[in-house]
Amino acid sequence: MNFKWDKKYLYWGVTAFLVIAAAIVFFLGLSQIKEILDSVFSFLSILTPVLYGFVIAYILCPIATFIEKPCLRRLFYTIQDKKREKFEREHPGEEPPPKTFPVRKVARVMSVAITMILALLILTGIIWVLLPQLIDTITMLVNNMPTYVTQVSDWVSQTLRNYPEVEAYVLQFTGGISDMLNNWLSTELLPQMNNIWNLISSNVMNIISVFMNLLLGFVIAIYFLNSKELFAAQFKKILYCLFKPKVATKIINSTREVNKSFGQFITGKILDSFIIGMVYVLLMSIFNMPYAVLCGVVMGIFCIIPYFGPFIGFIPCMLLLVLVDPIQCIYFTIMVVIIQNIDGNVLAPKIIGDSTGLSSFWVIFGMLVGQGLFGFVGLIIGIPLFAVVYSFTKNRVKKRLEKKDLPSDSNVYRDIDHIDDETNEPVYFPHPPYMKKEKEKHEFKDIKKIFVKNKNSDSKNTDDKKQK
Known part of the structure; x- marks a missing residue:
C-alpha cells in the first residue's frame, strides 16, 4: 500500500504544531516571567559600562564636534595655509612640499581629550565643591531656623502693624510652615546626612562597583567619540545585510529623526540648565544673597524640566530666602523673572531650537505620560520620546491619506x-x-x-x- 503525502494537510499540521508550541512557550514564559526578567537584567548589568559609555558619549558628542570642526580643524588649516604662503614668498616658482600633517586625526584626538578633561573637571567640581557647600548650607539652615522664624515674624509685625487681622493670619501661616520645615529638616534630612558615612561604609562594594562602571564608561565613551563614523558605518552595513535596501533606508532615516529630536533636546537642555544654574550662583554671589550655591543648584536641576521646572525650583528657594530676609526674596523673584525670560526667548532657542515640533498641549501630555512611566527622568525624556512617536504617527497618517487621495492638512478638516x-x-x-x-x-x-x-x-x- 503506497502512502501519499498531501502537502495541504501537511502544511496545516505543521502550522497547528507551531501554534500550539508557541502557545506553550508563551505560557511558560508568563509563568516564569520573574526569572526571565532577572536573567535579562543580569545580562544587561554586565553591559552597564557600555551603556554608561554610550550615554556619556551621546551627551558629550556635540561639545566634541564643536571643538573639533569649527575650532581645531580651522586653526590647523589656517596654520597650513600660512606656511604655504610663506614658502611661496621665500621660494617663488617652486612647488610647495606635500601636506603630511594629519589634520583630521589630530583634531579628533585633541577634541576628544579636551572634552573628556572638561567633563571630568565639571564632575569633580560638582562632587568636591558643591556637595560640601550644600551639606554646610543645610546644616546651617537647621541650626539657624529659630532665628529666621523670629526675623520673619518681626518683619511681618512691622509691615502689617496697621492690619492686625491680616498680621495674625500671616504669622499663623508662617509659623506653621516654619514648624513643618524645622520638623522635616531636623527629623528627616539631617539624620540622613549624619548617616551618610554609615551608608557609605556599609555599601563599599556597591560604591566601588558603580565607580568602576563609571570609569570604564568614560573609557568606552572615548572609543565611541573617536570612532563614531566607523560605528555608524558598521550599523548601516549590518542593516543592509539583514534587511532589504528599502527597509534598511527607512530604519536609517527613522534613526536620524530620533537622534535629531531626542539628542538635540536632551543635550541642549542639559547645557542650558548648566548655564542657568551657574548664572544664578554668580548673580546671587555678586548681590550677597544667602544660599547662592544651594539655590543655583536647585534652579539649575529643575530647569531641565520644560515649562514647569523653573517654577517648581523657585518655590523651595523662595521659602528659604523668606526665612532669612524677605527683601532678598523679592530681589530673587525679580531675578528669576528676568533670567527665565532671557532663557526662554534668547538662550534656549539658540541652544535647543524647535527640536520637538510639538504644541504646548502635546508637550504637557508627553511630560505627564513620561512622569507616569519613568518618574522624574520621564519629565525630561518624555517630551523627545513622545515627539518621536508623534512624528512617526504623523508621517504614517500622511502617507495613508495620500494613498487614498485625501488631504493631509489638519486645517482642511475643520469645515x-x-x-x-x-x-x-x-x-x-x-x-x-x-x-x-x-x-x-x-x-x-x-x-x-x-x-x-x-x-x-x-x-x-x-x-x-x-x-x-
Missing part, C-alpha cells in the same frame, strides 16, 4: 462634514445664518474698498489730464 463614499470628495458643513451675514458683510466691505479705490484713481487721472 469637512464627511467624505463621500462614491466620489471620495469632502462634503463641507453648511454655513449658519450668522456666518453668511458676516461673509456678506465682509464681501460688501471689499467691494466698497475696490469702488473707492477705482474712484480715487479716476479722479487722480482726471486731475493729471487737467494739469497737462
